[in-house]
Amino acid sequence: MLSCKALRTHTPVLLLLMMLSVTSGAQDFTPFVSEKLSSYRSKFPPEKVYLHMDKPYYATGDTLWFKAYLVEGAIHSADSASTVLYVDLIHQKTGKNVGIRRVPLNGGLGHGSFTLADSIPKGAYTIRAYTNWMRNFSEEYMFHRAFYLFDNVENSSVNPSNNTEITFFPESGQLVEGLNTRIAFKAIDETGRGVQVKGFVFNQDNDTVSAFKSEHLGMGRFPFTPKPGEKYHVLVKTEGADYKNVPFPVVQESGFILIVDNISSPSKMRVVVYNKDQHVSEKSVHIVGHSRGIIAFAGKGKLTAKGLMMAIPTVDLPDGITHLTLFDDQNKPVAERLVFIDHNRSLKVKVTPSKTAYRPREKTTVEIMVTDSVGKPVEANLSVSVTDAGQIAQQPNDMSIVSYLLLSSDLKGLVEQPSYYFDPANTERKIHLDYLMMTQGWRRFRWQDVMADSIAAPKHFIEQGFTLAGEVKRGNRKIADKTMLSVFLTNDSLKTFMTAETDESGIFRLDNLAFDDSLNVRLQGMNKKNTESLTFNLFPFQAPKALPVQVPFYPVTVESELLSASLKRAEEYQEIERKIRLSREKLLQAVTIKGKREVERDSRKLYSHADASIKITPQLAGGAMSVLDILGGRVAGVRVTGSGMNASVSIRNGGEPLFVMDGMPVDKDMILNLSVFDVESIDVLKGGSAAIYGGRGGNGVISVLTKRGNANYDYSQEIVPGVFTSSLAGFDRPREFYAPKYDTKRQNDARPDYRSTVYWAPQLKTGKDGIARFEYYNTDPATTIDIRTEVLSPAGEPGFARSVYVVQ
Structure with missing residues (x-):
């Protein structure tokens, strides 16, 4: 047995470096694998997100409240760089995303809600949360939580049958002829929940060689030594069903076995390695352990025909999953084992x-x-x-932030009742947790990706705001050169002008735009030549596709009587709310408002009222070539003769009137050259009304008000060749939870709560x-x-x- 002493390292996460043998080989491989892991983490720093929800299931009309915690994926510090979180509401049966929230994060924290209106179907849902950066990885990296939405009637579309799936997991990955090992197993029903099973392993002569029985949520473990040349089959039985044949792992002629005891001692784990190789009786191997991608220990040992045994201190390892990998003498991973470190x-x-x-x-x-x-x-x-x-019946040992960050987030597949493994009252929890480590796979990365000579650049970037990105073309053709763009952004609280430049292929982007609700966008080319021929195409945000779930979640732990009572109360509450809304609507319909609404004065007008005013509509503008064409025949006392640039106008047969545009006197040519599509309205002042302009208004005044001259003009609504308008969705500001106060009597207090x-x-x-x-x-x-x-x-x-x- 080769025992090793841990070397403490002075880092915030208490990394541990263990050298099994101080040889040049160990010294070469340890920094190599450490550098590979460090390089991978620097290019793909992990993020994790957890959502705390107010309830485990809901009724139609409820509000789903959530709190978001975003952390760095390795040490879980709440300082991850992303500041935008996407939360999806996915109907499991159809895979349809029925709602999305864009949550602003401050220090990794945010919160929001969904109103579960009766317009969305009842049934099983998944709430999914992720950042833009997390989209570089498998959807498994995102946060998922299932819940059921009832429509105020106790019902379920899930009718589990007696079909049971059982899978066997040889410790560290394989069975090898003649090598003693252990086999874990897991039995699940159609909903993915563990079921109790028992069974027997038979050899090819139908002799019983082993028996097994599940101990916890369909999981268990038994020792096994496959004999050379023999084949095995299994009979398994669940309660109320007959025995049936199930597949058994194939036995290999050669290979490695890695056995880990992490239960017997609180301060160290014992690791045993065996190898069967007809050609080599002794070889060097490396064992590497990492905790969420950070090296925990690494070292080298000599593996002989009798095997290799070592003791690894665990005192300074961080709580959570440690991933052990055995590398052969060619530095290839040949066996893996997960262990859970629990220092409480x-x-x-x-x-x-x-x-x-x-x-x-x-x-x-x-x-x-x-x-x-x-x-x-x-x-x-x-x-x-x-x-x-x-x-509301809380689900037994349901997910918590502790169980998710330390356990579920790093394992593939469903972890049933995850909080069970963190409750000290469960005396068998550590051995049951070891069963889980043998039957669930590591999800965070593959060694093939880490050890690759080159790593592809990420497609998605860390967001600290929203991105406006798109493509510019000239007609339907690619542009030939970089093009400068003017970008006008507006909403209720923001008006700003920016510039952007496309690359040679016409792609442009503006990053880190932080705003609430929505943002109006107006794009236009800044080069004077041929800007009218530019066309724009924005790249919209596309939520990751969600596939329908074949086996939807259903809260089977809810007692029928309690569920019926809950749905009844929910229906009563919704009915009260409907009556209140209806009552308010009736009251509003009966209200008579007297008096005049105060109209905000237009600063472009010196006068209070015009003698005549024409509001320009698309129909009026479409039939006129100039402003004077619109006036002709529409205002009493105003006479327009001629057309185009030769038109003239008089008021009450007087001389040429004073022309004013947006409050400033201008000459007639400027009015004639003004596009009728830019005009908002035309006011005509006659006689005494024009006196405010002094002697210049002796022949009357024609006041032209343009759209752009209006302080409230929305450029995003302007339709001009070469100009593109659209809108972007921003942050969804969370609603405030309604918590009534009963310290004093109020009118609303009479209704039931x-x-x-x-x-x-x-x-x-x-x-x-x-x-x-x-x-x-x-x-x-x-x-x-x-x-x-x-x-x-x-x-x-x-x-x-x-x-x-x-x-x-």
Whole structure:
């Protein structure tokens, strides 16, 4: 046995470097693999996002509230560079994205909501969250959470059958003739949930060579040594079903076996390596361990016919998954094993209501204390959901920020009841967690990608705002040279002018545009020559495609009676809301408003009222070549003779009137050269009305007001050859959670209050004392109230806690 001592490194994440043998080979390979991992992480820095939702399932008409936590993917610090988060609402049956939210992130934190209107179908949904940077990777990297939307009637489209799928997982990946190993297995039903099974392994002579039985959520493990030349088959039985044959792993003639014991000792793991090779009896191997892409240990050992045994200290390894890889003497990965390191370093969170029992509608005060693993107060961000347990059944051992960041986010596939593995009350949780490590695959990267000589550049970039990007063509042809563009951006609170330049192929982009709601965009070429022939095409944001889910999620843990009560309450609440809205509409219809609305004065007009005014419409402009053509025959006392540049005008048979454009006197030629499509309106002042202009207005005044002269003119609506107008979607500002106060009597207090989400607070913080306090008022029913809080410190330490009290 070769034992090794860990060498502490002075880094924020307590990296550990272990040298099994101080040889030149080890010294060569260790920096090589470390540099490869470091290079991969520098080009593809990982991000993770977690959403805390107020409830596990919803009814039609509900509001889904969420808090977003975006962290750096390796050490989980809340300082990831992205500031834009996309949250999708996906109908599982069709794969249709029925809603998207663009959430602004501040320090990795944001929040928002979806209104689950009756216009969207009931059924199973997935809420998906991701940044633009996360789109460079598989969709598995994104956050996914399933929930069910009921339409106020207890129903389900999921009817699981007795079909069971069982899969066997030899430790480290393969079975090798004559080498002792262990085989883990997992049995799931059609919904992907674990089912209890038992079975037997038979050789080709139908002799029983091993028996097994699942221990936890369809998982278990048994020892196995395949004999040379023998083939095996398996019979498996689930409760209420007959035995059936299932596939068994193929036995290899040669290969490597990696066995890990991470249970027996709290301070070290024991690793045993075996190899069967007909040509070589002794070879050098490397073992590399990394924690979420950061090297944890690496070293070299001599593998003989008797195998190789080593002890690896775990005290300084970070909590979470450590990924072990065995490399052969050609530096190729030949075996892998996941282990979970649990030093219980997560934040300690305590939720304490001021009383254990309250009355309906009584004010409730709650204190949350957050400390680190040694009891010191921690300043942290947290979100709190308070629900009526009489209506909402929290799912057993459901996902939390702790279980997601440390476990589920780094594993392929569904992790059922993930919080089970973090509850010290579950005495068998560590061995069950080891079963999980053997039956779930590592999802974050492949060694083939890390070890590649070159890494392709990312297609998507880190966003700190939205991107305006598109292509410019001349007609339908590519442009020949770079082209300067003018960009005019407007919305209710923003008016700004920018410039952009295309590349040689006509592509342009403006990054980091941060705005709410939407933004009007006006694009135009800045070169005077042939700008009218330019055409524009914007590249719209395309959410990642979501495929329909064959086996939709259904909250089978909800008792029928409780679910029916919840849906009944939801329907009653929605009906009350509908009646209130209808009542408001009737009241509005009966209101009679008297008086004149004050009209904001147009600063371009010296006069208060014109004797005649013509509002220019597209129909009027389309039939005229000049402003005077529009006046002719439409205003009493105004006479227009001639046409085009030779037209003349008089008011009441007087001389030529004074021409004014946007409040400034101009000559007639400027008015004649003005495009009728640029004119907003024409005012005519006669006699005494024109006196405000003094002697110059003795023959009357023709005042032309242009569209561009209006301070409120929207350039995005202008249709001009060579000019493109469109709009961009911006941040969705979150709604505020409605929390009624019953400290004084109000008119609305007469209506019943049976909200299932009693209180939602997404932006709480603890102070230097580690304490946060909040208050709210209970609802009407006598029930049990469930308080759940998710916590994250700036250093990336997660925490979770819950508490209950009664209303009676």
